[in-house]
Amino acid sequence: MSKHPGAEELTLEEEGLPKVCGSLPSPLVPLGRKVGAEFVGTLILMFAGISAAIVNQRTPGSETLVGCAACTGLAAMVVVLATGHISGAHLNPAVTISFAALKHFPWKHVPVYIGTQVIASICAAFALKGMFHPFMSGGVTVPSGGYAQAFALEFIISFILMFVVTAVATDTRAVGELAAIAVGATVMLNILIAGPATGGSMNPVRTLGPAIATGNYKDIWVYLIAPILGALSGAGIYTAVKLPEADGETQGKASTPRSFRK
Template identity: 70%
Template sequence: MPESEAGTPTASAPATPGTPGGPLISSLRVDSLSYDRKSMPRCKCLPVSVTAPSWGQSHTCFTDFPAPDVSLTRKLGAEFVGTFILIFAATAAPIVNQKYNNAETLIGNAASAGLAVMVIILSTGHISGAHLNPSLTIAFAALRHFPWAQVPAYIAAQVSASICASFALKGVFHPFMSGGVTVPSVSTGQAFALEFLITFNLLFVVTAVATDTRAVGELAGIAVGATVMLNILIAGPSSGGSMNPVRTLGPAVAAGNYKSLWIYILAPTLGALAGAGTYTAVKLREDEVTDPPRQVRSFRR
């Protein structure tokens, strides 16, 4: 564990919204590539190699994360509710668009998803980190911003919430559920490229506001919601602008339409890894910044 000049353990800032929360602790240094260590000086560690470097730093542990300060049950509950709200809102808009002859329009569809992401981040981010997306969870775990041990439970909560929200929509809007299914209107290659690129954009922004002490973390919800809206405006008419495997999976199960489902599972996951990895590679190092670190509101709960 790193130590400050006074000899006391350092603490990284608490996790985002509140994804993108917690009280401001401006007097503590932040290790933006570690997990949230607030009030948790002891780590659980699995030794691997004394000399193996990880992203430019020496580590002796494959997993180096503390016991969470919020129970896993509460995190999963918040993640379930947040994902349910997101899928319900993001899928309802195109269903309404279909039912009422393009009443929502592309801008309405994009705004519905972007606003849903923003309000969920601001309301549940301080509990679960408001991942809402298996691709984000996997990318953050791969870059050591989130413990691998919690990844299966988070993904299970996200998938189950998506399916529940989709069947709720099916009950409310039947027989117009097909409007909420994301299927490509372009070739398979074009759809894959679009989903990869827009998820790259999303995770680049998420990683910036969630893990970098120089980013304006307090605006994480707005930044991520705006990125979702922008991506849907770009890719919505072509690939559906999913960016999220569960955004496609739940409606596909409810509607019984699994066309090109693999694109919406694989492309966002690869795009998320690339986007998060790219920001990690280009971010400023601590020794390159003279300003004191800000508190980080992150997805790393």
């Protein structure tokens, strides 16, 4: 049976490209498209997470902690499904830096990705400020307790998030088809754990955008440093405990790495 013209070349071109949640391999994606997808994905995630907190404040407690956590977790899940095959769906400077540290992502693209994530967060924050003013303060993450407690919680939940992300994105034996669900569920879990104490940020740009929009930089250093350190630790620990791959398994699967690390 003859092949469609160009099919062989397409097969060769696609070999070794990332898969996302069991989808077909993506074509070679130019950096511009990756950045565009990363911008839209981060914008959606920030808009969902910040708006849920604002609505919860504006209509006293109507969203509840569970609602806010579910909103952000669902947003993370659908964004990973929608953009993971294009940009890797980092959505978080801590994730980008961690993948670069593990050599799953080129360092030369780190500033571009982080800059895109920051701009997307600022755009979402100012859009929500215009729509919900004067209730924007509901979207700002600030500690309700001491520095040590806030730092520890943000470190731990970022550790958990990156531990899971590293598993589903870099380990060929993890259930790749459930990657988006695993990430979304982890985000929801972390917000349920730390939401009342820190807002459950686990993402520097989740805090930075609303802080710039409102001019409220209270304890912002906690949210800029703890998530990055926690994510680096989570990625490193999973890499350390991951089972070694057999030679045949490595040869058979090395050409199909997962999402999040384009």
